[in-house]
Amino acid sequence: MTADPSISPRLSASLSLWDRSSDESDQSQPLSGDRQADVAIVGGGFTGLSTALHGAQKGLACHVLEAETIGHGGSGRNVGLVNAGLWLPPQEVRALLGNEIGGRLVAELGRTPDYVFSLIEQHQIRCEATRTGTLHAAHAPSGLRDLERRAAAWQALGAPVRLLNAAEVAEKTGSAKFHGGLLDARAGTINPMGYVRGLARAARAAGAEISTGTKVRALVRDGTLWRVETNRGMVTAPHVVIATNAYTADLWPGLAQSFTPIRFFQIATQPLGDDAAHILPEGQGLWDTGKIMLSLRRDQTGRLIIGSMGSVFGGTEGLTRRWADRKLHRLFPELGPLRFEDAWHGDIAFTPDHLFRIHRLAAGLYAPIGYNGRGITTGTLFGRALADLFAGASEDSLPVPVSDLVPDRGRGLKMQAYRTAFFAKQAAESLI
Template identity: 65%
Template sequence: MAHSPTLSLWEQTAEEPDLVSPMTADVVTDIAVVGGGFTGLSTALHAAGNGLGVCVLEARQIGYGGSGRNVGLVNAGLWLPPQDVRAHVGEERGARLVEVLGEGPNYVMSLIEKYQIRCELTRTGTIHAAHSPAGFRDLTRRAEEWRRLGAPVSLLSRDAACEKIGSSAFHGGLLDSRAGTINPMGYVRGLARAAKAAGARIHTGVSVTRLVRQADRWLLETASGTVSAKSVVLATNAYTDELWPGLRSSFVPINFFQVATVPLGDRVASILPERQGLWDTGTVMFSLRRDAEDRLIIGSMGSVIGGAKGLSERWAARQLKRLFPDLGPVAFEKSWHGQIAMTADHIPRIHRLAEGLYTPIGYNGRGIAPGTIFGKAVADLLAGGDEADLPLPVTGVQQEAVRGLKAGFYQTVFAANQMLKSI
């Protein structure tokens, strides 16, 4: 079976067209944004809406990084339960962060509606599924706190989870009705379209090779020309390179792979019948969802290993058989992986790297809503706002201890997990 050279299934199926726009002349602007993903394009859209000149420079194509490769779950909050976020960030700022990101899916969906972004939006929530009794206890703790905060979440019994998921493999689940699913490439391309219409300049295929301060401005050098800007936002997250020394070493990169079946039609009518996206409580978590054309997309931490009928496809086939024994054999259409920027405490960061130079980074696998929200927050800051109004306190960069060793260790563990669960 031939696999196409596209980045992901989402690139194949996105209704929003790609935006291709080479840079042909030097640019002078208010804000330069490096990176054409959720964060960078949200920054551009909101900065342009604030009346600022903005220029986005994307080294490859719109959505090339995690934005075009992720699972497409528009989740509320962070990877950690709300009470743990407050414990890490501080009671006052943590509570504010939880509140802001709790509203994140609603804000993403409001942008999709406002700009008529074609991205297969569903509003039926997402399910955090308990892989064990201990996982269900964790979900119970999360549910109690979210309900205390007034969030529309439901703790699902084993039977209720089975009904929602179509599988008896789980010990229960947590349904978050604020959340939903999208085609992430459709969403990021829609943000680019909206930002361009608002007046932002967007250039693709442009790598920034040097970033220097000149008097009260920043100069970004590329092979296609220069950009002079009052402020700069580095919006590269897990795909950060060496442009700013030390930034790449502030997180641990891990891969997350996905495998998509061919469209399965009525065969999957009883699997996630309301089309919620799902991820589990396992240490090496996995994800599952249905797309608009009734493909099943299953994924886990790690890289794609092997092509057609390779290890990752065997893993996917084995997991689908375990979860849905009545489904029968399936054919696979596409496999891919992307990178996640993991921080030691699972909390993202907003760094001020220098005067007028900011980077939101370290989404820990929660890029869609936080990336959109953080992009808006940075755009509002650069329009004259106050750092105290950002969702997180501004910090300097700290190096992640033994980053390379951790990344290599995780990759080995994830590969072993695929192998063991393919048998």
């Protein structure tokens, strides 16, 4: 992501709150000279590092190439909700993919938070892991009706989700402004930068190579191998993964045009201590049912982190600060004066049908993409599945069928419409 003038220079030294508060150290080391590998991986986020970790554990020589630093893209800017499932409710997933494939994907994603937390435990990843569930909160009566349908679908599958009334959500959140909610006991929260750096540490310990500050300039087929050409040398491998998701540029024709990037911002208060101990007291993360979604969570030092779709304007002292101040005081009118210490934004890759994709772009070249705001679980799952594929599994074992590259029609118009709507809502709510 290029520098954004809407963020103050004081904040630009830190990618996000998670960047500066992570207990896991940055795993940065540039490529020096040429290398050979079994799998070359473009992108040092959840997907790339999960591929590297699981591939190395299977005896594959994996090499991650990251243009910036580990977690520089969406992984280090994430809200940090370890959610089960997709953006879509399970019945719609089955309708789009069929009962067999859709049902298998829903079941697998329902198990993936368990797997993420097992990796955190196994590798002792220091990422503020909290396993008390997440809350999908109804912003209006219409939102509650949607959650009732979701609850019925999940409960029919035996998932540990529970529909809460307004009073129960008020007890869980400290706010009486929600009309109800869905509590998913499978889920939890993490410091996402801590998790992605921990995956990098674990991947290196398993034998993977990771090169940061190494920008891939071209992918060239040479017989049965790929030459991955960078600004610092070349990696040759029979298998390549483009694991850049919303931060995909022009490395492969048409790949960046297959989704619409949507920006999501967050802004964090200073630690609030006992004044906010009643807000999300059990540590759940929250997102709401609004079309322009709201997120809310705490970190382990007592900061409140609130976010929504759109960009940061004015760092911690401008429009976004005013929006956050008014939003938090509407939710929690008892709060006193608030000071904010970090603000950042990142991009989410949305597909037209809100389903993930795994594209086979050419022989040995794969691009998982379009996570639709489910990067932590999806990236971890897809990375493991691709490692299995390169170790000898069939494509039929992948979580979703391999698909052709299709442009997201109207992408440019949608991007402009979203930017306008997100700014207008942030501006309007900062005045209320």
